Amino acid sequence: MAFALTALASAQTAASSQSDLEKVLDRLDQTAANFHTTEAAFVWNQYQKVVDESDQQKGRVYFRRIDKEIQMAADIAEPDKKYVLFTDNRIELYQPKIDQVTVYNTGKNRADFESFLVLGFGGRGHDLAKSFDVKYMGTENLGGLDTAKLDLVPKSEKVRNNFAHIVLWIDPARGVSVQQQLFEPSGDYRLAKYSEIKINEKIQDSVFKLKTTGKTKTVSPQG
Numbered sequence: 001m002a003f004a005l006t007a008l009a010s011a012q013t014a015a016s017s018q019s020d021l022e023k024v025l026d027r028l029d030q031t032a033a034n035f036h037t038t039e040a041a042f043v044w045n046q047y048q049k050v051v052d053e054s055d056q057q058k059g060r061v062y063f064r065r066i067d068k069e070i071q072m073a074a075d076i077a078e079p080d081k082k083y084v085l086f087t088d089n090r091i092e093l094y095q096p097k098i099d100q101v102t103v104y105n106t107g108k109n110r111a112d113f114e115s116f117l118v119l120g121f122g123g124r125g126h127d128l129a130k131s132f133d134v135k136y137m138g139t140e141n142l143g144g145l146d147t148a149k150l151d152l153v154p155k156s157e158k159v160r161n162n163f164a165h166i167v168l169w170i171d172p173a174r175g176v177s178v179q180q181q182l183f184e185p186s187g188d189y190r191l192a193k194y195s196e197i198k199i200n201e202k203i204q205d206s207v208f209k210l211k212t213t214g215k216t217k218t219v220s221p222q223g
Helices: 002-033 107-117
Strands: 037-048 052-064 069-080 082-085 090-095 100-105 132-142 145-154 165-171 178-181 191-200 216-221
Touching: 002 037, 002 090, 002 132, 002 145, 132 165
Parallel strands: 100 216
Antiparallel strands: 037 052, 037 191, 052 069, 069 082, 082 090, 090 100, 132 145, 145 165, 165 178, 178 191
16 A cells, blocks of 8 residues: 555656646747847856866857847856857857957757757757756746756767756746756866846847957867
8 A cells, every 4th residue: 555655646746747847848938939039147157077166257148040040149258258159050259369260160060059059048848858858856946036947868879978967947937047057977067147138129230240350360170
């Protein structure tokens, strides 16, 4: 009898968790259906386990949908001024301090890169299940906001070699991510916190263009 009751309770808990997960994924789907732009302030912390140190970057990030393509621009203000742009199958990093643009072509990996890019920012909730095993981890209060916590494990072994798993904290009211933590197999991780989130407000086209000079050097590690 005790075993049967335990099994029943376990089944009910699993069913409740699945129901809660579906609600979060449905909300993300709703946001994605009406998604045009998102702007937010960010704090990115990169933790390195070997040296037990963290590097922090602060700035603003912008997303917009052009046809079926998601574009991203990040204006990093601290500690050093940098701009990151993701458009047209490539990532461009501009470092004004050395007046150099480094270009990385995503090529065949664009879909993989974009799947990470739109986590909680314009991506459909049920599309997550195509690339990740998704688990509902309950709720957690972040700065007074009750968030839904999701754990994502990449289905692709190639992707798992880079990220063992990812945790998302979703604002269920707006259907956007307010915090993300990406764990590498080494124990290193990146923790991203977002605030001042603006959804579907006008973003100037100039935001998605690098503000280079006439002397800017362009390099590409991939030749």
